[in-house]
Amino acid sequence: MKLDSKIPEGPLAEKWTKHKFNLKLVNPANKRKYDIIVVGTGLAGGAAAASFGELGYNVKAFCYQDSPRRAHSIAAQGGINAAKNYQNDGDSVFRLFYDTIKGGDYRAREANVYRLAEVSSNIIDQCVAQGVPFAREYGGLLDNRSFGGAQVSRTFYARGQTGQQLLLGAYSALSRQIAAGKVEMFPRTEMLDVVLVDGEAKGIVTRNLVTGKIESHSAHAVVLATGGYGNVFFLSTNAMGCNATAAWRAYKKGAYFANPCYTQIHPTCIPVHGDQQSKLTLMSESLRNDGRVWVPKEQSTAESLKKGEIKPKDIPEEERDYYLERIYPSFGNLVPRDVASRNAKNVCDEGRGVGETGLAVFLDFRDAIQRDGKDVIEAKYGNLFQMYEKITADNPYETPMMIYPAVHYTMGGIWVDYNLQTTIPGLFAAGECNFSDHGANRLGASALMQGLADGYFVLPYTIGNYLANVSSAKISTDHEAFIEAEKAVEERINKLLNINGHKTVDQFHKELGKIMWDKCGMARNEKGLKEAKKEIKQLRLDYWKNVKLIGANNELNMTLEKALRVADFLELGELMVDDALNRRESCGGHFREESQTEEGEAKRDDENFTYVSAWEYKGAEKEAQLHKEILEFENVKLTQRSYK
Amino acid sequence: MEKGHSHTLKVWRQKDAISKGEFKTYKIDNVSTGSSFLEMLDILNEKLLEKGEDPIHFDHDCREGICGTCSLYINGRPHGPDRLVTACQLHMRSFKDGETITIEPWRAKSFPVIKDLIVDRSAFDRIIQAGGFVSVRTGSVEDANAIPVAKKNADEAMDAAACIGCGACVAACKNASAMLFVSAKVSQLALLPQGKVERKQRALKMVAQMEEEGFGACTNTGACSAECPKGIELTHIARLNREYINASLTAEEK
Numbered sequence: 001m002k003l004d005s006k007i008p009e010g011p012l013a014e015k016w017t018k019h020k021f022n023l024k025l026v027n028p029a030n031k032r033k034y035d036i037i038v039v040g041t042g043l044a045g046g047a048a049a050a051s052f053g054e055l056g057y058n059v060k061a062f063c064y065q066d067s068p069r070r071a072h073s074i075a076a077q078g079g080i081n082a083a084k085n086y087q088n089d090g091d092s093v094f095r096l097f098y099d100t101i102k103g104g105d106y107r108a109r110e111a112n113v114y115r116l117a118e119v120s121s122n123i124i125d126q127c128v129a130q131g132v133p134f135a136r137e138y139g140g141l142l143d144n145r146s147f148g149g150a151q152v153s154r155t156f157y158a159r160g161q162t163g164q165q166l167l168l169g170a171y172s173a174l175s176r177q178i179a180a181g182k183v184e185m186f187p188r189t190e191m192l193d194v195v196l197v198d199g200e201a202k203g204i205v206t207r208n209l210v211t212g213k214i215e216s217h218s219a220h221a222v223v224l225a226t227g228g229y230g231n232v233f234f235l236s237t238n239a240m241g242c243n244a245t246a247a248w249r250a251y252k253k254g255a256y257f258a259n260p261c262y263t264q265i266h267p268t269c270i271p272v273h274g275d276q277q278s279k280l281t282l283m284s285e286s287l288r289n290d291g292r293v294w295v296p297k298e299q300s301t302a303e304s305l306k307k308g309e310i311k312p313k314d315i316p317e318e319e320r321d322y323y324l325e326r327i328y329p330s331f332g333n334l335v336p337r338d339v340a341s342r343n344a345k346n347v348c349d350e351g352r353g354v355g356e357t358g359l360a361v362f363l364d365f366r367d368a369i370q371r372d373g374k375d376v377i378e379a380k381y382g383n384l385f386q387m388y389e390k391i392t393a394d395n396p397y398e399t400p401m402m403i404y405p406a407v408h409y410t411m412g413g414i415w416v417d418y419n420l421q422t423t424i425p426g427l428f429a430a431g432e433c434n435f436s437d438h439g440a441n442r443l444g445a446s447a448l449m450q451g452l453a454d455g456y457f458v459l460p461y462t463i464g465n466y467l468a469n470v471s472s473a474k475i476s477t478d479h480e481a482f483i484e485a486e487k488a489v490e491e492r493i494n495k496l497l498n499i500n501g502h503k504t505v506d507q508f509h510k511e512l513g514k515i516m517w518d519k520c521g522m523a524r525n526e527k528g529l530k531e532a533k534k535e536i537k538q539l540r541l542d543y544w545k546n547v548k549l550i551g552a553n554n555e556l557n558m559t560l561e562k563a564l565r566v567a568d569f570l571e572l573g574e575l576m577v578d579d580a581l582n583r584r585e586s587c588g589g590h591f592r593e594e595s596q597t598e599e600g601e602a603k604r605d606d607e608n609f610t611y612v613s614a615w616e617y618k619g620a621e622k623e624a625q626l627h628k629e630i631l632e633f634e635n636v637k638l639t640q641r642s643y644k
Numbered sequence: 645m646e647k648g649h650s651h652t653l654k655v656w657r658q659k660d661a662i663s664k665g666e667f668k669t670y671k672i673d674n675v676s677t678g679s680s681f682l683e684m685l686d687i688l689n690e691k692l693l694e695k696g697e698d699p700i701h702f703d704h705d706c707r708e709g710i711c712g713t714c715s716l717y718i719n720g721r722p723h724g725p726d727r728l729v730t731a732c733q734l735h736m737r738s739f740k741d742g743e744t745i746t747i748e749p750w751r752a753k754s755f756p757v758i759k760d761l762i763v764d765r766s767a768f769d770r771i772i773q774a775g776g777f778v779s780v781r782t783g784s785v786e787d788a789n790a791i792p793v794a795k796k797n798a799d800e801a802m803d804a805a806a807c808i809g810c811g812a813c814v815a816a817c818k819n820a821s822a823m824l825f826v827s828a829k830v831s832q833l834a835l836l837p838q839g840k841v842e843r844k845q846r847a848l849k850m851v852a853q854m855e856e857e858g859f860g861a862c863t864n865t866g867a868c869s870a871e872c873p874k875g876i877e878l879t880h881i882a883r884l885n886r887e888y889i890n891a892s893l894t895a896e897e898k
Contacts, residue, residue, distance in 0.1 A: 140792025172777035
């Protein structure tokens, strides 16, 4: 199948407006005849489900959590970007577009990114109207801050809990539609397959996580808003339940998976404390606005620190290496995430890392506290400092924080066209679960923006265009496609439950995570990737022989839930490695050691790799097939990113 | 590295909503003091799995104190002995080596146990559905800066909005009252101009739903606020009472 991105004709700034006019509409009286399934209730899914309900469609929304209010969008701390230019500092839709394209290392579609920047303003308006308590100035107007990699202040925030407040806004809109009877909500329910009728997505198969009941749900269109796949790495900043199963099942039913190797390693996380750790905690990168990143200049000083012979504050100024400020004088501590992460890895590889494991760098607020006073710093970051102290028992007002990069976000995801439709007609993907807007690297405060843009302002238009072309006749779940899909799900569950091996799901997951982190993490090379491919395959085969589960299907069984998810991670991990092997260039979050400048910076290869890699499933134990969507840049000139 | 702690755990085990539950005792050794409370349970669960026993089921997700999923009643206190943290952010350094730790689910009629330490908190969702929103359609709104909001009000609204809906307030209350939860949402929206149009209906409807769900009455003991991991203050209950009384007396539609 040839990939058609369906990017509208015409000048960049007019594409979305024209496209909206050209999209077919569903008559208001007919909307109630159409059913839409939305899987996932984070920013993208919650916003979409609420907006569909408001338009008059019948919506069924699903989430694995006990309430839609708990989706992992809630954990985003720092903020949300919008090209409001309230600060009069030269921001504009074009600048936000340009920054996002550049930040993504020229691996995203111009038209999608421009639309994202264009609707960003509407998002802020919408959220304020919902009662989201954004930070304000004394005059009562909205406050902004600058955020990782941006040279204008365009980030709106609600203390360190912006994701929570935006999600609760979407949740309140969703709750209103649930009360109005337009949305039927299925919490503690996990999607285990998508169902195609005559080649189009017409429903899903789910498992009730309390009773274990396998059920079919039909609809005229299906939206996946199921988040990213960072938990492939076992340790990440994702919630424990975040998984790739919905996206992976869609892939196996024919939706192409795009750029799976693009993963974002966030520079400011709390370092790993030991092998009992279950997840990593992010510290908002807004901390880099005032904190200065450093390690000792000499390895010997780092050793003394590790042994506890000296304290960080004993190290004199001239023995500290503020390496980001040194290497990147114009951006300093505010370089984009991938650059900050890679440099942290470099200094730790040189033996200059700090902390018990040597896998940490300092983030120091001493100078900011001296400059602005403790009160000002506390007002900005108080809750983050408190969280840090709770976890580490160190007081960041007194001693520098320690941070280390961790897997945080996945730019790759299900391939979608301009309408957010996948290669399966009737199946749409929104938010982190699609690949569309961040290219090879996402800028800070842009995930919230994209999730809400897709949910509030893109899908409500584009899904109507699809529905207007399909019959509104109800689809029966007695159709053989549903029966077959249910049977396949049940067989898969029974197979897992009957293996009776000797290794737990977590043991497999940890091994997978280690392979991925070591060989498909912050830096990748051909040799390592080839090894990883073999090792993952071996692990997967072993999993289906040796995994140990307890209990039955017809009960709340968290081991089974996890086992199903890890089975899919084991397959996805291999595709990530395939993609990383294929992309013999460095771009954004994907750093191929073979492709770097003399100074050790990432080197893109625009001549050979200015394309989206979209992978097609060809069957079990068969290699996936690569399709290329060539990216065309008409409005920006491709430059090598430089933050020096 | 310092040697890990040993603990005796008394854990509530209950097969499902209809079965009778009981405490079971487990021993756990060599727990790193840097581990979180839930990581300690993970370790125990791995051991149970290896022995072929059903692991202890408990609700958890983000493990960074913001999603509100975790809900453990530890040594007689919601989220355990530390102030201003959820169970997932509680660390084992908060317990003495050798200490016995009792772990129960939230105990409230309106939060029935589903399995082990997991309870059903959908009553909270239904209370929000009754009126915890501003009725705005996507797209039908004005510029975000069109209505200035005094910083003081915005900040106070944010204080209330910080509620994570975990239910610790209910678990802490001797009457299993949900007043702190309800008041946080009513207060947030009453403080903002965007929420003013519907403030009377909101207070009346949310309180009515709270009563229908069977939550108990508030007697202002303040246990809810003292145990709230987000420090939601009692002043919000005072504001809810004002909103409710005002609405009861003056609302045109009830």
